[in-house]
Amino acid sequence: MTTTPALRTASEDDIDHVADLIADSFDHIDVIHFLVPDPDRRRPVTRDWYRLYVAHAIGGAGQVVMTTDAAGAAVWFDRTNGASEPEDYDKRLADLAGEHLGRFQHLDRQMEANHPTDPHWHLLFLAVHPNRWSQSLGSALMNHTHARLDAQGIPAYLEATSEQNRNLYQRHGYTDMNPPVIEVSDDAHLYRMWRPTQNH
Template sequence: MTTVPALRTAGEADIDNVADLIADSFDHIDVIHFLVPDPDLRRPVTRDWYRLYVEHAIGGAGQVVMTADGAAAAVWFDRTGAPSEPEDYDKRLAELAGEHLDHFQHLDRQMEARHPTDPHWHLLFLAVRPDRWSQGLGSALMDHTHARLDAEGVPAYLEATSEQNRKLYRRHGYTDMIPPVIEVSAVAHLYRMWRPTQNH
């Protein structure tokens, strides 16, 4: 019997810790390898990129929910109205990405072109510290926000990063969209998934 972890809403003091957590848990993902092929540069560059979005969500564009022990976090964005981007995004992205800027811009274009237009909440990052994988932390974080979204009648959307993740998300009510795949590169794919409101 897995104990459901204590959860809390992240605040400004958590921004750097959540960015570090995402960097630790996403290092193996094909899309992240596409963004920064050099393994020595990958973590510092992508960590600063994650931080932009964590800061933006916590600043009012969405919500970040995390386990009380900091081992897992979910970064959500409210897309029930007009979408927004982090402050000074283009300038800050150019500064952090450096020679990899075209890769980040390519990913942004691919994701935004295929983003659903119906009102929803977007789960951009679901991160669990690698030594805590397969302990139900990601599921607990999703269940927490899904319960609120269901009560409000709001669907959810995400881009899965692997076939294994697609299986997890299907268990939480997500289904493949048409077309399902965002081909970021020849070997790096994202999978568009939509979760209609669930009636419990």
């Protein structure tokens, strides 16, 4: 029997840990391999990129919810009043991405061009440490925020990184959008998914 893990809202003290957690959790994802093809450079570059967004969410643009044992985290952005980006994003992205900058800019353009315009909360990263996969931590993190969004009448959006994740999100009320797929590259795709407010 799986017990529901205890959760808490992340603070500035958690920024680096959450960035490390996402880096550990996302290393296998096709889109991340597209961003930084060199496996020796992939983790340090993408980890700094995740950190920009984690800090931005914690700083007021959204919310980061994590398990109290720090094995899982969900990075959400409030898009009920439009989009925002980390301070000095263009410069900081150029500094961290280096020779891979064009790939990051391509992904940003693709994601923004395909982002829904209706007010919503955006689940940008849902990360669980690999040694804790299949223990329902991701579901618990989503259920926590979904309950609040449902109470407030706010829908949610995300980009699933694989068919397996797409199936998980469908079980949590997300449905495919039209068009359903963002073609980042020939080998890397994201799946646009929308979760209407649920009445329980």
